[in-house]
Amino acid sequence: MSRHVLPLLAALACAGPRGGAGPAPEPVAAGRARVVSLPETLPPGLSGLAWLPDGRLLAVSERAGQVVLLDPTGVSAPEVRPVSGVPDGLDLEAVAHLGGDRVALGTESHDPGRSVDVVLLGTIGPGGVAVSQAIDLAWAPFGIRPSPNRGVEAVCMAGGTLVAVAEEVGSASGRRFAPVWLRDLSGGPVQTARLLLSSEEGKVSGLSCRPGPDHEVVLTAIERHYATRRLVSWVLPIDGTEPVAPERVLDLQGAMGERSLNPEGLALDPAGGAWIVSDNDHGGVSGPAMLVHLPPGGDRSSGQTPGP
Numbered sequence: 142m143s144r145h146v147l148p149l150l151a152a153l154a155c156a157g158p159r160g161g162a163g164p165a166p167e168p169v170a171a172g173r174a175r176v177v178s179l180p181e182t183l184p185p186g187l188s189g190l191a192w193l194p195d196g197r198l199l200a201v202s203e204r205a206g207q208v209v210l211l212d213p214t215g216v217s218a219p220e221v222r223p224v225s226g227v228p229d230g231l232d233l234e235a236v237a238h239l240g241g242d243r244v245a246l247g248t249e250s251h252d253p254g255r256s257v258d259v260v261l262l263g264t265i266g267p268g269g270v271a272v273s274q275a276i277d278l279a280w281a282p283f284g285i286r287p288s289p290n291r292g293v294e295a296v297c298m299a300g301g302t303l304v305a306v307a308e309e310v311g312s313a314s315g316r317r318f319a320p321v322w323l324r325d326l327s328g329g330p331v332q333t334a335r336l337l338l339s340s341e342e343g344k345v346s347g348l349s350c351r352p353g354p355d356h357e358v359v360l361t362a363i364e365r366h367y368a369t370r371r372l373v374s375w376v377l378p379i380d381g382t383e384p385v386a387p388e389r390v391l392d393l394q395g396a397m398g399e400r401s402l403n404p405e406g407l408a409l410d411p412a413g414g415a416w417i418v419s420d421n422d423h424g425g426v427s428g429p430a431m432l433v434h435l436p437p438g439g440d441r442s443s444g445q446t447p448g449p
Contacts, residue, residue, distance in 0.1 A: 176432075187406065235347075353376060359377075373389065404420075
């Protein structure tokens with residue numbers, strides 16, 4: 142079994158080759174996910190998710206210009222803070238914690254055929270998030286002109302590398318891929334990569350990552366499209382040029398049941414458990430947002446006690 146694989150994924154079968162078709166989805170059994178309704182007073186359209194050092198989760202509201210801090214234990218009430226400095230015409234889609242008080246925000250634009258999207262960098266404090274810098278991410282390396290509202294859907298931090306993944310999908314040699322940008326925040330140019338997707342219709346909608354032992358980035362993402370709801374992992378070489386196939390695929394459909402959940406953000410906690418935020422604003426606001434927890438380890442089809 143690959144030493145790169147996170148505890149959440151470690152119970153599955155061996156990985157497929159990085160350049161091949163990838164493994165078949167493995168089902169996560171019903172009852173393995175705990176789903177909690179969030180207060181309906183929170184701003185609508187929660188998206189993105191990041192695990193903070195104090196044990197809280199950080200999400201963004203796509204169009205309200207706010208971030209929401211969530212206590213996964215449910216002991217403390219959610220806290221809403223404003224975001225200042227977001228350029229006009231941009232929605233917030235994703236969030237990553239960069240260390241200390243620094244955060245990154247993925248954005249999307251309503252402009253069709255634009256040549257770049259942006260990630261915003263800023264700091265978070267009691268008064269909210271103050272944006273201070275924008276990183277341009279060019280679409281030209283992928284040969285894609287993105288559709289409106291399909292921009293930087295997910296961001297995460299691995300070591301000193303900021304990783305951004307698009308919702309827009311490209312095609313290479315008959316395989317669907319998600320565009321990826323990587324930027325060493327200590328300096329240097331933006332690099333690009335391609336993640337091969339595991340389904341015929343899914344798109345990336347949430348992301349968590351960590352550095353691998355051999356200078357790779359280990360990525361875990363939500364891949365979703367209506368009835369498709371999966372957790373997918375890849376091991377991405379920093380200097381790789383070939384599209385990277387998935388190493389693990391978990392099918393979340395059974396675990397989430399028939400609920401009309403729309404997974405929009407993903408964070409992995411230090412134990413390897415997965416936290417997913419479900420948007421309540423897709424085609425109009427309906428009901429509360431949801432927070433989903435998948436515990437780490439164990440045999441996810443037999444109900445074995447979770448563990449790292």
